[in-house]
Amino acid sequence: EDQVTQSPEALRLQEGESSSLNCSYTVSGLRGLFWYRQDPGKGPEFLFTLYSAGEEKEKERLKATLTKKESFLHITAPKPEDSATYLCAVQGSNAGKSTFGDGTTLTVKP
């Protein structure tokens, strides 16, 4: 069974203070690893897909990386509007099903 563990559960940063969120996964036959952002009262918003170890994707202040066991979401010089819950999900050998982690809630203080 696919498993995803995210850490830390919560992260508080000062504006401009860079950090990383971790996503550890166990999956048979990784088809894709996905990062989402969720704001309170809304559905998750898709950010990135990573397919193989060594791959990296960037979007504004966010950069996602992938190894064979984990993925990192690096946040460079965050702003208060980056405050949200960040979710990691994997799709394994079972196409059509994604397994989600519990998320990391990021708070960026001005």
Next chain:
Amino acid sequence: KAGVTQTPRYLIKTRGQQVTLSCSPISGHRSVSWYQQTPGQGLQFLFEYFSETQRNKGNFPGRFSGRQFSNSRSEMNVSTLELGDSALYLCASSLSRDRTGYTFGSGTRLTVV
């Protein structure tokens, strides 16, 4: 381009009742998945539909069911509601089943009293 539309946004039901939730995917998206989100359990997979066929089902009791229509719109039904069914129910659509991220709707907040 319209996003994924879920109706209703909020619902209050009594234990023992049944409920039907609706989801209209992004035009052209044939895969529709449903998730239950609660503070304690996170996002739990309910089921996935593609071309009107259920392709995957999560570990939920038979009280939870769904279907997909020929226009890709989907509904999920929960019968004999229990207090523990209170949750945010999220619908997600994608262009294909494989190796593609989802576009989620805003969800239906179901409260069972």
